[in-house]
Amino acid sequence: MSALKYAVFGSGSWATAIVKMLCENLDEVGWYMRSIYTKEHLLKEQHNPSYLSSVEFHLDQLKLSNDINEIAAYADVLIFVIPSAFIHSELEKLNVDISNKTIVSAVKGILPETGLLLGEHFHENFQIPYDNIGVIAGPCHAEEVALERLSYLTISCSDKKKAQQLAKVLESHYIKTKTSDDVIGTEYAVMLKNIYAVAAGIAHGLGYGDNFQSVLMSNAIREMKRFIKKMHKMKRNINNSAYLGDLLVTGYSTFSRNRMFGNMIGKGYTVKSAQMEMSMVAEGYYATKSAFKLNEKNKKKTRLPIINAVHEILYEGKDAKKVFLKLTDKLD
Amino acid sequence: MSALKYAVFGSGSWATAIVKMLCENLDEVGWYMRSIYTKEHLLKEQHNPSYLSSVEFHLDQLKLSNDINEIAAYADVLIFVIPSAFIHSELEKLNVDISNKTIVSAVKGILPETGLLLGEHFHENFQIPYDNIGVIAGPCHAEEVALERLSYLTISCSDKKKAQQLAKVLESHYIKTKTSDDVIGTEYAVMLKNIYAVAAGIAHGLGYGDNFQSVLMSNAIREMKRFIKKMHKMKRNINNSAYLGDLLVTGYSTFSRNRMFGNMIGKGYTVKSAQMEMSMVAEGYYATKSAFKLNEKNKKKTRLPIINAVHEILYEGKDAKKVFLKLTDKLD
Incomplete structure (x- = not known):
């Protein structure tokens, strides 16, 4: 459906929910997680051991890795869903060039070390132009995504077309989306x-x-x-x-x-x-x-x-x- | 505390809660209720038999009556808390002159017969000037007033002084108030x-x-x-x-x-x-x-x-x- 490759960074409940949404529309979704145990469990049992474990994944749709650079190199659109307190240390591992990629924040806080929003952080430290920065906002409890209960997302990006593209790959029979230009x-x-x-x-x-x-x-x-x-x-x-x-x-x-x-x-x-x-x-x-x-x-x-x-x-x-x-x- | 006399019309849960609030500040509160049974029960057991029955009243503070005209004649400020569907038939019983009184709506709807708000109805049919018409708005569940859980009321009247007066007699250690001029x-x-x-x-x-x-x-x-x-x-x-x-x-x-x-x-x-x-x-x-x-x-x-x-x-x-x-x- 989409020529662009998408990847999710993080393995908490919201990350898992976003992977599930993407799997409704894409042949393959990149998924980076720090925990080797989580990856192994997913490979063996087809679900996240710790969060939304009722959600069954098809392994042929997932490109799993514990190497953040492998997944960063793979994807065109990088969706970050890592708790704000751990973002900084995770991003320090990044060494591939991501200057041409789209960065999407589904992080629920600002980086405590810098006081910056994730988008601001990428703009200042990775030279990502604001037109390539997006946000996925709720209202949406991950637990209800697991249950496929109707939920609405707002996708923000100053580049309207990018917002629409991202909205499209997240939509499904239980997800409705709207777009916004109010990233900050x-x-x-x-x-x-x-x-x-x-x-x-x-x-x-x-x-x-x-x-x-x-x-x-x-x-x-x-x-x-x-x-x-x-x-x-x-x-x-x-x-x-x-x-x-x-x-x-x-x-x-x-x-x-x-x-x-x-x-x-x-x-x-x-x-x-x-x-x-x-x-x-x-x-x-x-x-x-x-x-x-x-x-x-x-x-x-x-x-x-x-x-x-x-x-x-x-x-x-x-x-x-x-x-x-x-x-x-x-x-x- | 107040030279003005207040009365509540109605005996549901919200009416009962408002009588309770007034009793925190006034020596006497007029209370009209249609049901003879409710009045008798109150006189015997000191509580409303059907609503907020955990609230105990002091009978020497209540002027109870099943005669709407008796209570309307008694009070300077008439607080209506009757379900909108029954208001019209209740008001048809009114034959005392209320043109100089202050009318307060704590009714939660508009009169189905006329499509008018209570205030509008009194203005059109009883020639009450808008400066003498007020509204008690929540957010406030009567049940939590019974439990004396902190609640906030908004008292609206185009006459600011009247709004403040009414706010004052409703305030207590569990009720905070603010005033507004947006009656409608x-x-x-x-x-x-x-x-x-x-x-x-x-x-x-x-x-x-x-x-x-x-x-x-x-x-x-x-x-x-x-x-x-x-x-x-x-x-x-x-x-x-x-x-x-x-x-x-x-x-x-x-x-x-x-x-x-x-x-x-x-x-x-x-x-x-x-x-x-x-x-x-x-x-x-x-x-x-x-x-x-x-x-x-x-x-x-x-x-x-x-x-x-x-x-x-x-x-x-x-x-x-x-x-x-x-x-x-x-x-x-």
Whole structure:
């Protein structure tokens, strides 16, 4: 169907879901994963041992490798789905020329080492022009892709044709897509929503109810709008699925590991013990620090009461109950 | 605390919650209820027999009556919390002069007989000036008020001072308030959200998952914005709690009877049998007809794919599964 070759980098649940989507349309999909065990298991059992293990793959459709350079050399379109905290060390292994390739971010955070979005990082460090940089945004829980429940994706790229091409190979009877030119805004939204999901989890853990959650989400989308506008001013409807929809699916869903992580904090776990309880990385933890730092750099700081509250709890050792009591007066 | 006398008309869960809020601040609250049984039960057991029965009242704070005129004569501020379908017949009993009183709507729909909001109805039929008309909007499930879980209300009145006065008597350690001058917009929001909650319920009943729900809600708030803008154009932030927050608490909460009603429809119940199963009135059922009719009157119709879909299912006898399959192509 497509003359272009696609590859996914990463083997978590979202990476696995994207490989599944691509397999609906392509004869072959490149798939890089760090873990030798995961690769061996896939070869033997046709499914990812750790994530979305109900999804069966056809091995003849997969080009699997533990060598990031092999897959980077193979593909024209490189889709990165590695947790933001590990991206930097993975990219350090890259030594093939990727300057002519299209880079797609399905990463849910910004690189903690540089404070850059994945696209910005590739632009600055690999000289990829912005027209060759895309973003895959939800709202989309990987778990529901596994179940083939109808889901909508937003594909962003300043090159409209590239966005449409990518949208096309992701579409199927359970995936609908739309395109957008707001690469920076959608990537920030993907990151910010995880912070708000942590906040929703903390609120729930502290015993706040549905009435409060809805006020929290209503304030969160307004805060997200202010944050993104400050970072990249352009015309966007913050209520589109890629922003509001993604916030809601993460903030309200029981699948969300960020919400789960926040819930444990609200219930009194320390950050460390909550992280140890969970085998998955809660992206919102890193995102909180990154978003807070980015705002610190602003000459005139954006008003971010929710992000600041989560930061106080996760990084400044403050008591969740007290912080939220103060926060309730800043919401409306 | 207040020289003004307040009264609540209605005895459902939201009416009971508002009486509870007022009792936190006032020495006496007027309370009209149609049912003699409910009044007798309250006098004997200090709680509403049918709704929020965990809430204990102090009888010396309540002026109870089954005579709407007695309570209307007593109070300066009349808060109506009667299901929209019964409002008209209740108001026909009114024969005392209320032209100098403040009328507050906590009704969750428009009067099916006239297609008017409660405020509009009082303005047209009782010559109440718009400055004396207010609205109490959520997001607020009555059930959480009973539990004294932190909730936020928006009080709208074009007379700012009146809005502040009313806000003040509703506030307590578990109720925060804000005021607004968008009487018409907030009242439409209260009504429309119930339709979207029915839609959310139908989707759930049909087997759509969280990913789809978030897309549905993201489209719903954009549709709500278009609808309200057409009805009453003014500057408003549709993401404020009274609009988006209220939509979310109703669309996502398990307390919502509209969602429950929709869920039964999605699962294959007929409208009639779903209504019979539920002892409460699902306001969204009536709201769907009213909103659809209002839009029919527009010379240039507003694009309302969700409301139209729910109308097709509830009033045009169309198959929910087929209607939603078509709807999924209209959302993004």
